[in-house]
Amino acid sequence: MASISIIISTYNAPKWLAKTLWGYNQQTFKDFEMVIADDGSKQETIDLINSISKEVNYPIIHVWHEDNGFQKSKILNKAILSCSSDYILMSDGDCIPMPNFVETHSVKKKEGCFLSGGYHKLPMDLSNLISKEDIENGNCFDKDWLKKNGMRNSFKNNKINASKIKSTFLNFITPTTPSWNGHNASGWKKDILAINGFDERMQYGGQDRELGERLVNYGIKPIQIRYSTVCLHLDHPRGYATQDSINKNLAIRKETKNLKKKYTDFGIRKK
Numbered sequence: 001m002a003s004i005s006i007i008i009s010t011y012n013a014p015k016w017l018a019k020t021l022w023g024y025n026q027q028t029f030k031d032f033e034m035v036i037a038d039d040g041s042k043q044e045t046i047d048l049i050n051s052i053s054k055e056v057n058y059p060i061i062h063v064w065h066e067d068n069g070f071q072k073s074k075i076l077n078k079a080i081l082s083c084s085s086d087y088i089l090m091s092d093g094d095c096i097p098m099p100n101f102v103e104t105h106s107v108k109k110k111e112g113c114f115l116s117g118g119y120h121k122l123p124m125d126l127s128n129l130i131s132k133e134d135i136e137n138g139n140c141f142d143k144d145w146l147k148k149n150g151m152r153n154s155f156k157n158n159k160i161n162a163s164k165i166k167s168t169f170l171n172f173i174t175p176t177t178p179s180w181n182g183h184n185a186s187g188w189k190k191d192i193l194a195i196n197g198f199d200e201r202m203q204y205g206g207q208d209r210e211l212g213e214r215l216v217n218y219g220i221k222p223i224q225i226r227y228s229t230v231c232l233h234l235d236h237p238r239g240y241a242t243q244d245s246i247n248k249n250l251a252i253r254k255e256t257k258n259l260k261k262k263y264t265d266f267g268i269r270k271k
Contacts, residue, residue, distance in 0.1 A: 002033040002059075004106060005083030005189070009072055009182070010093030011039040014048040016127075016234045022135045023096040023231075025056045029103035034060045036093070037079035040067025070245070073198035073207050077268045080189065080197055089186035090208075095119060095231035096130070098141055098160075104229040105186045114191070114215055117184030118176075118226035119233040120160060126150040127234035140232060160230065170227040178222035180212025184231055191220050196267030202252055203245035210253045218262040 006024065010017045017036075024034060034056075036049060041064070053060040063079045065071070080088065089105050091097065108115055122130075126149050130140045139145045143160050147153070180187075185208070195214040198207055216222060255261065265271050 001084050003031040003085060004029075004087050004089055004102060004186075005033050005035055005085035006089045006091065006102065007035045007037055007076065007079045007083065008091050008093045008095075009037045009039065009076060009079075010041060010045065011072075012041045012045060013094060013236065014041075014045045016094040016236065017045065018048055018052060019096050019130060019132070019135060019234065020091075020093050021052050021056060021060075022132050023098075024058060024102070026099050026136060026138075027097070027102045028099050029106050030057060032058055032089075032102055033084060034058055035079045035082050036060060036062050037072075037075045038062060038064040039070070039072050039075045040065060042067075070203045071200070072204070073200045073202050077197040077200065080192060081268065083189060086189050087186065088189050088192060090182060090184075091231055092183050092233075094234045094236055095183050096135060096140060096234070097231045098229050099138070101184075101229045101231060104225065108223065108225060108228070109186060109188075110223065111188070112219070113221045113223050114180060114187030114212070115185060115225050116178035116181055116212070116222050117186075117228065118181070118230050119183045120230050121233040122146075122235060123150055123152075124235040127236075130232075130234075167227040174224065174226055176224075176226060178224040178226075180208050180215065180222075182208035183233060184229075185212070187215065187220065191215060191218065193268065194218060195262055196264050196269055199252060199264040199266050201266045202249045204242070204249075205246035206249045206253055210249070210256055213253065213256050214262055214264065217256070217260045
């Protein structure tokens with residue numbers, strides 16, 4: 001059994017998924033399994049996963065269901081049940097992990113806690129430019145190379161390869177509240193199961209945060225690792241983002257907060 005199960009979500013974005021999976025092939029920590037939570041992608045993605053599974057040095061489990069609109073919460077719950085490890089790291093299929101990404105989560109994991117990491121968003125031109133070779137030789141995590149190829153100057157650039165002392169300091173002073181972030185968060189499978197996983201009523205917009213809020217209500221402490229390790233978030237359109245789904249999710253999150261809910265009746269186990 002692997003030490004860590006990594007869940008990454010995807011939907012009809014094979015080009016981005018390939019870059020993500022190549023990133024996990026460069027990890028310093030290698031005792032993990034990959035569980036792909038696929039919200040109904042077409043054959044091109046299935047073919048890619050079959051092909052790339054022969055290249056990489058980690059096992060891949062492909063969890064798929066038929067495309068019936070945005071059902072990310074539902075496929076994530078199925079993926080959670082497919083994890084063989086007692087510790088789960090979650091990210092997305094459009095996020096290239098730094099080489100120390102999995103190792104950082106492994107080193108910092110702690111009973112009674114979950115880890116809240118960050119991402120660094122790239123513009124579309126730079127997202128397209130990054131090649132397999134750039135991932136393998138580390139160009140895509142080199143600030144000078146990124147700036148040369150279109151990354152703007154920003155304080156957020158400190159997330160890339162910050163020293164241990166610097167990242168610890170930035171984690172301490174950041175005004176950002178640690179939360180369960182779908183692109184970079186990890187926790188114990190038993191805790192996620194105890195709160196019944198993701199609320200499957202929720203579509204795009206905050207379903208990951210709501211899971212984290214129930215974990216906190218359950219007594220799990222969030223630990224900030226926003227600057228300790230990041231993934232590069234590749235740009236893409238979000239045609240599934242609707243105001244109706246966002247409003248619906250906000251109402252569910254408000255109920256979770258006001259009632260201090262630890263458990264959802266609309267998760268892994270149904271009434």
